[in-house]
Amino acid sequence: MAITPGTNLNSVPTTQKQTLSSNYLDLTGTTASTNWAQQYVPDLMEKEAEVFGKRTISGFLSQVGAEEAMTADQVVWSEQARLHISVKGTVVTAGSTNGTFEVTADIDGNTTGFTLADHGVRANDLVLIASAGITTLCLATDVDTATIQVEPYDKADLTGHATGAGASTLLVVGSEYAKGKSYSAVDTANPLTAADSHEANEPQFKSFSNKPIIMKDYYEVSGSDASRIGWVEVSAEDGQSGYLWYLKAEADTRARFTDYLEMAMLEAVRGSNSTVVDASLGASADSGVGTQGLFDAITDRGNVTSGVTGVNAATDLAEFDAILAEFDAQGAIEENMMFVNRATSLAMDDMLASMNSYGAGGTSYGVFDNSEDMALNLGFSGFRRGSYDFYKSDMRYLNDKATRGGINAAATTAAIRGVIIPAGVSSVYDEMLGKNMKRPFLHVRYRASATDDRRLKTWVTGSVGAATSALDAMQMHFLSERCLVTQGANNFMLMK
Numbered sequence: 001m002a003i004t005p006g007t008n009l010n011s012v013p014t015t016q017k018q019t020l021s022s023n024y025l026d027l028t029g030t031t032a033s034t035n036w037a038q039q040y041v042p043d044l045m046e047k048e049a050e051v052f053g054k055r056t057i058s059g060f061l062s063q064v065g066a067e068e069a070m071t072a073d074q075v076v077w078s079e080q081a082r083l084h085i086s087v088k089g090t091v092v093t094a095g096s097t098n099g100t101f102e103v104t105a106d107i108d109g110n111t112t113g114f115t116l117a118d119h120g121v122r123a124n125d126l127v128l129i130a131s132a133g134i135t136t137l138c139l140a141t142d143v144d145t146a147t148i149q150v151e152p153y154d155k156a157d158l159t160g161h162a163t164g165a166g167a168s169t170l171l172v173v174g175s176e177y178a179k180g181k182s183y184s185a186v187d188t189a190n191p192l193t194a195a196d197s198h199e200a201n202e203p204q205f206k207s208f209s210n211k212p213i214i215m216k217d218y219y220e221v222s223g224s225d226a227s228r229i230g231w232v233e234v235s236a237e238d239g240q241s242g243y244l245w246y247l248k249a250e251a252d253t254r255a256r257f258t259d260y261l262e263m264a265m266l267e268a269v270r271g272s273n274s275t276v277v278d279a280s281l282g283a284s285a286d287s288g289v290g291t292q293g294l295f296d297a298i299t300d301r302g303n304v305t306s307g308v309t310g311v312n313a314a315t316d317l318a319e320f321d322a323i324l325a326e327f328d329a330q331g332a333i334e335e336n337m338m339f340v341n342r343a344t345s346l347a348m349d350d351m352l353a354s355m356n357s358y359g360a361g362g363t364s365y366g367v368f369d370n371s372e373d374m375a376l377n378l379g380f381s382g383f384r385r386g387s388y389d390f391y392k393s394d395m396r397y398l399n400d401k402a403t404r405g406g407i408n409a410a411a412t413t414a415a416i417r418g419v420i421i422p423a424g425v426s427s428v429y430d431e432m433l434g435k436n437m438k439r440p441f442l443h444v445r446y447r448a449s450a451t452d453d454r455r456l457k458t459w460v461t462g463s464v465g466a467a468t469s470a471l472d473a474m475q476m477h478f479l480s481e482r483c484l485v486t487q488g489a490n491n492f493m494l495m496k
Helices: 060-064 245-267 275-280 294-301 317-329 342-354 404-410
Strands: 065-070 075-080 086-093 099-106 125-131 134-143 147-152 168-175 205-210 213-222 303-305 335-340 382-385 388-394 418-422 425-430 435-440 442-447 457-462 473-486 493-495
Touching: 060 245, 060 335, 060 442, 075 473, 099 125, 099 168, 125 147, 205 473, 213 245, 245 294, 245 473, 294 303, 294 418, 294 473, 294 493, 303 317, 317 382, 317 388, 317 493, 335 342, 342 388
Parallel strands: 065 442, 303 493, 335 388
Antiparallel strands: 075 205, 075 425, 086 099, 086 168, 099 147, 125 134, 125 168, 134 147, 213 473, 335 418, 382 388, 418 493, 425 435, 442 473, 457 473
16 A cells, blocks of 8 residues: 655745735736636635644753853763673684784774774783683783784684684683782883883773854845735744734744754764865864764764664664663663654564563553453563663654655665663763763753843844844844764664
């Protein structure tokens, strides 16, 4: 079955400032049904019909985050590294005396920002080396910047371990020393200059930053149009209504701008390869344009699941079990909120219903003792799997054809089906304030000072209403300067 939408929907806002003939009766026209020559005056239904329901999509960030003021050109925060020492690498030689393990990346496979000299493994450490289905406990006998000489405890060498690049994992599980042996007596044949094999391990952290972008919009109506009374009573999302068209236009502009504040925080990316954008925005380098939104932050520093079928993410328990395994490897935050599109929401409902042995006929999804007078509940708002709680909610932004819903339909392979966001707060070191702070994992920073609050700034200019200039018009201006802080992105999951 195919559903064909209408082709004559009033779905695109107009840039014209006056009322349109398409919205009003043209009694001066030549059409028999709409001119003065017709026998009866039309029965005009004054109230404008709200055919698209709630048109705004904002509210997602207010549910999962907070807003805080900032005064600088960027926000910088630091996140803790893992506590235990584990790295990826290659078993270069099995060794007759010592095997050779070369460090190539951190445990997550990252080479960017990872210094080989600071891998943290020291001589006399007990290390587990795993690859190709084999695990071997070894003693680190000599440590260089990126090369670790190891000796197996219960084997002659590391024969059987994979020798492919980065195919092995090394984990420090303890240490062992001979009686009376000091640190200084170890590794004298190959001392390190960048990081001696027995220097104390210092805590590691990563710093991240984001910069705010300035967003603007405005609406203008001339003095003549502001005093023109129409025939249709218009209404807007903020509750305004009346027969003056500019009331609706100003309210729609404000509602659209409020949506832009959220949409930009979801979709924005930092500039990286566009000199034209740099020149257009007056920036000397890519670092001066753009900001990192939620989707890009999760793609860059978090986790992405494409689902079992590649069409809808998380459509069976096998996919959710894979998500749980990844969360276990990260922060293991037990409560998570899922914001998904309609197709994924229904797929999850069907998945959960299939777990009910009495639900084969589709009659006992969520409401039991059903009767013919009782509405049947065929949906689920959440569930628990393992030690994790998931709370599901539809995300209008991913469904609406005029927003991400339309983009997803046109780019199915890169469509965003939903996002999983951890609940609660994180403790991070704020370099601007110089202390640890507890904040939601997701929050918006906006520019503000004692003289100018740029969270959502509005002002009116012109001579209509309160006269501020000689302009025979009223101009409503909207401005905001903000960015999104995505802390602990490794605990987020983007569903594609």
